[in-house]
Amino acid sequence: MKSKIPLVLVSLLMAIVxxxxxxxxxxxxxxxxxxxxxIVLDNVPTDLALDAGPSKLTxxxxxxxxxxxxxxxxxxxxKRGATIHVxxxxxxxxxxxxxSYTIDIPDGLEVEFxxxxxxxxxxxxxxxxxxxxxxxxxxxxxxxxxxxxxxxxDPARILVRGPSKKLEQVAxxxxxxxxxxxxxxxxxxxxxxxxxxxxxxxxxxxSADVETVKVRFALSPRPEEVRLVISPVVIGQPAPxxxxxxxxxxxxxxxxxxxxxxxxxxxxxETQPFDITGLKATAEFxxxxxxxxxxxxATGKQVLVRVVxxxxxxx
Numbered sequence: 001m002k003s004k005i006p007l008v009l010v011s012l013l014m015a016i017v018x019x020x021x022x023x024x025x026x027x028x029x030x031x032x033x034x035x036x037x038x039i040v041l042d043n044v045p046t047d048l049a050l051d052a053g054p055s056k057l058t059x060x061x062x063x064x065x066x067x068x069x070x071x072x073x074x075x076x077x078x079k080r081g082a083t084i085h086v087x088x089x090x091x092x093x094x095x096x097x098x099x100s101y102t103i104d105i106p107d108g109l110e111v112e113f114x115x116x117x118x119x120x121x122x123x124x125x126x127x128x129x130x131x132x133x134x135x136x137x138x139x140x141x142x143x144x145x146x147x148x149x150x151x152x153x154d155p156a157r158i159l160v161r162g163p164s165k166k167l168e169q170v171a172x173x174x175x176x177x178x179x180x181x182x183x184x185x186x187x188x189x190x191x192x193x194x195x196x197x198x199x200x201x202x203x204x205x206x207s208a209d210v211e212t213v214k215v216r217f218a219l220s221p222r223p224e225e226v227r228l229v230i231s232p233v234v235i236g237q238p239a240p241x242x243x244x245x246x247x248x249x250x251x252x253x254x255x256x257x258x259x260x261x262x263x264x265x266x267x268x269x270e271t272q273p274f275d276i277t278g279l280k281a282t283a284e285f286x287x288x289x290x291x292x293x294x295x296x297x298a299t300g301k302q303v304l305v306r307v308v309x310x311x312x313x314x315x
Contacts, residue, residue: 043089051163053122063111096123125163140180149220162206184219223257236277248306258295
């Protein structure tokens with residue numbers, strides 16, 4: 001029996017050493033990588049809104065290895081990990097202050113945080129709201145052979161809320177659409193983005209009462225285009241003893257758009273009539289084009305007609 005006592009003692013000692021090692025691996029204090037902890041504002045007075053302050057704190061957790069691993073797994077999976085709660089009951093408009101906070105962690109985890117600040121600095125402003133226009137910004141081209149005749153946002157104006165000073169800077173709510181993907185009569189739901197002037201994003205403390213708006217499209221067939229020679233329509237005659245030497249037209253062709261059935265009947269395009277009665281010297285006229293209903297001038301330039309007049313021979 002006595003011969004077994006040393007063996008028992010050695011086995012017991014090895015068990016104690018193994019237990020201490022394993023237990024130490026689990027419970028010894030460790031500090032891993034930092035973690036971003038979201039901030040939740042509690043008890044904010046209904047007439048106030050956050051004007052300035054962080055949305056999260058970056059802290060270094062410390063604790064048993066297994067608990068830290070569990071905390072990081074929760075954070076990386078998007079599930080509830082640690083959360084900072086700030087009591088804003090004493091907040092006042094226009095005053096900056098350090099607010100106390102608590103850190104909630106999942107039940108069963110023994111985790112502390114190193115070098116945590118004594119308070120979180122926040123500034124509040126009066127809550128305000130106002131309506132801003134919804135502006136549709138398009139990219140891409142509509143399907144081949146079509147153009148966008150109308151594009152509308154519903155609603156055309158939305159309500160935005162936030163700190164009064166930040167709210168004053170918001171100019172519009174922008175919604176972006178890709179015209180290459182739309183069909184006539186289609187309605188899509190598109191997210192909105194609040195902007196200041198010059199397309200600068202609005203402050204994150206300002207929010208809209210809706211996240212998306214409806215955008216409706218109407219497409220129409222793209223008109224055909226032709227180029228036709230411009231024919232001037234002159235009324236009257238120069239003064240006695242004078243004659244027309246030549247008529248110059250700039251540009252001398254017009255680019256017309258419209259339905260194929262309308263354009264196929266045209267060989268030239270006339271100007272509106274202009275009167276040269278009694279003309280004794282070269283003169284310039286700017287008559288419009290005489291276009292059939294449903295045909296448009298796509299040239300975009302005003303026609304200049306120059307009538308060169310000289311004395312007749314023998315005068």
